[in-house]
Amino acid sequence: MxxxxxxxxxxxxxxxxxxxxxxxxxxxxxxxxxxxxxxxxxxxxxxxxxxxxxxxxxxxxxxxxxxxxxxxxxxxxxxxxxxxxxxxxxPRSYQRTPILDLSYDKRDMHGDCAFCGVEVPGGPGIAHQHAVRAFSIDGERRLHLGCVVQLAPGLCQRVVAEASERWPEDVRAFLKEQLPPGIAPTPRSPWRDTGGLPALEVAPSGRAACRYTKEKIAKGELRISRQQVFGMRRSPVYFSVAAYVRSDDFHPRMLELMVLKSPPEVTREQVEAIVAALPPPYPEDDDVTPLGERLLALFDAKPRAQEETQPNAQLTENKVDIPTGFFFNA
Ligand SMILES: [Zn+2]
Ligand SMILES: [Zn+2]
CATH class of the missing domain: 3.30.1740.10 (Zinc finger, PARP-type)
Incomplete structure (x- = not known):
């Protein structure tokens, strides 16, 4: 594998x-x-x-x-x-990379809008004269103001609600005027403030709360740990697995990685519980092995420390081939 x-x-x-x-x-x-x-x-x-x-x-x-x-x-x-x-x-769902955050692009750079293909900034009117950077799991894209309103109305509503001076006043006024009624601002994602490789771990106590739900994660339950990227102290923060897999931050490949790198105390039953908590499969994934099955196969094939001392284990075990370099560069 x-x-x-x-x-x-x-x-x-x-x-x-x-x-x-x-x-x-x-x-x-x-x-x-x-x-x-x-x-x-x-x-x-x-x-x-x-x-x-x-x-x-x-x-x-x-x-x-x-x-x-x-x-x-x-x-x-x-x-x-x-x-x-x-x-x-x-899976085709690997291509699902929702816009997670926006920032106003002050740099005087020109390029094509990732949505409409027309140069940005460029064209008539305020909708075309400003560039917005949209951040996703797979990188950032530049968009027209008029295009981002269509693509990420909830994030635009947050820009209006936060009224930050990083966004020019006329731009915020434009967004406010363009947004259809009834759009709720998308909450800030706590995942966006963390970096590096996330890790699955068994909670050693019940003190830490999930950053999504603010609810305590029980002792002995699986949680996701990731490093906070802001501030002086590189302290870990925690997420419940069920909340992560239902968030916009979720990517199946990231969960595969976490299962593959899970510590020895994580049991197969706990991985089965993750599978049970997954959102319904995406319709476009009708021609591949379901994510739950892939996760269990990865768990069963992942290298385990105790097997390295048994030279014959390689002959019978379904070993997973992890690319060198990735885990250390990240
Ligand atoms: Zn555009
Ligand atoms: Zn080459």
Whole structure:
């Protein structure tokens, strides 16, 4: 069983021959296709086409199966030579990366709006003259003010409600005027203030509360721990698993990672309880193994410390192949 930390592969023509492939450490030729692999922490790594297919065969298989519209046709036909026919494609739901936060973009940079494709800032009227940065699990995108109102009305309502001076007054007034009635402001996500790799752990006491629900997590229950990124002290904060999997911050790949890296005291029964708490499967995932089954298979295949002392275990155990470097760079 193989696992990789990637959630998407983007393809582009290499504008220079300076960048090196993260897998083979060889320069990627100018004018050839290169792949930007986005991992579950939103970091990008550059690969040759064939190296990307080796690192993330499931994502490559998905691009092929769906004839990915965001990939050049020539790149897809090249990619097909490097992907085995029996590789299960990644779930389509990996592409669900909701907008989690917005910020006003003061930088005088021009580029295309990720929603409408028109240059931003550019075009007539206030809707087009300002750029907004929208943050998601897989990175950030620039959008027109007029476009972001359609895409993330709840977050825009929060901008109006918070009345922060980081957003120009006329921009806030525009948002207020454009928002349809009855839109509630999206609450700030406590997950957004944390960083690094989240970890599953068994709560050693019942004192800590879930940052989503503010309810105490009982002693002996599973919780997610992550580092706070603001402030001087790098203190861990905790989330209940059930609240995380129902939040916009949830990404199935992140949960796979947590199960894969779970400490030895986490039991299979506890992972089964996570599976039971998952939201209903996404309809677009009708051609892949359900997430619950994948989590249990990862749990069963994950390397365990006690097995490393038994050389024969490798012959019988279903070992998971974790890419080197990922856990240490993160
Ligand atoms: Zn390479
Ligand atoms: Zn736009």
């Amino acid at each position: 193989r696992w990789n930390p990637y959630i998407d592969l983007l393809c582009e023509v290499s504008p220079t021959s300076r960048a090196k492939c993260k897998a083979c450490d060889v320069e990627i030729d100018r004018g050839s296709f290169r792949v930007k692999a986005i991992n579950v922490l939103g970091q990008e790594q550059l690969y040759h086409l064939d190296c990307a297919a080796t690192k993330a065969p499931d994502l490559a298989a998905r691009k092929l199966k769906d004839k990915a519209p965001d990939w050049p046709a020539q790149a897809l036909s090249d990619l097909a030579r490097f992907v085995d026919k029996d590789v299960e494609p990644s």
